[in-house]
Amino acid sequence: xxxxxxxxxxxxxxxxxxxxxxxxxxxxxxxxxxxxxxxxxxxxxxxxxxxxxxxxxxxxxxxxxxxxxxxx
Amino acid sequence: xxxxxxxxxxxxxxxxxxxxxxxxxxxxxxxxxxxxxxxxxxxxxxxxxxxxxxxxxxxxxxxxxxxxxxxxxxxxxxxxxxxxxxxxxxxxxxxxxxxxxxxxxxxxxxxxxxxxxxxxxxxxxxxxxxxxxxxxxxxxxxxxxxxxxxxxxxxxxxxxxxxxxxxxxxxxxxxxxxxxxxxxxxxxx
Numbered sequence: 001x002x003x004x005x006x007x008x009x010x011x012x013x014x015x016x017x018x019x020x021x022x023x024x025x026x027x028x029x030x031x032x033x034x035x036x037x038x039x040x041x042x043x044x045x046x047x048x049x050x051x052x053x054x055x056x057x058x059x060x061x062x063x064x065x066x067x068x069x070x071x072x
Numbered sequence: 073x074x075x076x077x078x079x080x081x082x083x084x085x086x087x088x089x090x091x092x093x094x095x096x097x098x099x100x101x102x103x104x105x106x107x108x109x110x111x112x113x114x115x116x117x118x119x120x121x122x123x124x125x126x127x128x129x130x131x132x133x134x135x136x137x138x139x140x141x142x143x144x145x146x147x148x149x150x151x152x153x154x155x156x157x158x159x160x161x162x163x164x165x166x167x168x169x170x171x172x173x174x175x176x177x178x179x180x181x182x183x184x185x186x187x188x189x190x191x192x193x194x195x196x197x198x199x200x201x202x203x204x205x206x207x208x209x210x211x212x213x214x215x216x217x218x219x220x221x222x223x224x225x226x227x228x229x230x231x232x233x234x235x236x237x238x239x240x241x242x243x244x245x246x247x248x249x250x251x252x253x254x255x256x257x258x259x260x261x
Binding site: 027029030031034035036037050051052053054056059060061062063064 | 082211212214215218219231232233234235236238239241242245246249
């Protein structure tokens with residue numbers, strides 16, 4: 001399933017000076033996956049599109065994203 | 073040539089005078105991956121790129137100037153009523169000494185804008201790949217600024233600008249697909 005956010009568990013040493021941040025996250029917006037945009041995709045109503053910054057739900061990527069894995 | 077519409081692409085509202093946030097935001101004004109760099113990069117690359125994608129560079133380059141204007145409005149509103157003391161506390165003492173409340177094209181650390189931020193290699197694929205990277209870097213910059221900002225009105229405009237970076241990146245990626253296409257084959261999308 002597509003998630004707009006990915007995560008990894010960086011190595012933490014016992015000798016690190018700061019408390020470790022256990023999980024690191026990075027964004028993977030939908031444009032990375034779409035390829036050449038097919039014709040005839042659904043559109044937002046015009047006013048909503050002007051507000052959101054895109055006409056295309058397939059390219060809309062809210063930030064900060066709240067979709068994360070269950071344990072994160 | 074251009075026509076000017078005397079309004080912003082998206083409304084800019086600022087909740088409170090906050091020169092510290094202005095100091096971060098100026099990164100998108102005169103920084104390496106800021107809106108000025110973007111506009112000048114794309115509009116300049118247009119002359120030496122295949123005809124099929126010139127229009128795209130014109131459209132996106134023009135929109136970047138609209139974004140530049142939004143950032144300018146934000147920075148101005150965040151600082152216009154700040155006292156010299158407040159400017160100093162926000163880390164803008166050096167800026168105030170040189171520019172008073174004027175805006176200037178420099179990044180969050182005070183480095184003045186330079187043409188070395190942008191490239192024109194003349195190779196269409198190299199140039200478009202730079203453009204895609206620039207859009208992703210600008211998207212990331214907006215994320216880091218949103219993460220540090222607690223101004224919901226300003227964040228609303230910043231989220232709009234971040235979404236535009238995603239759309240622009242998508243269009244540049246499509247431009248690469250067009251230029252990659254084998255010329256003896258017809259392909260319909």
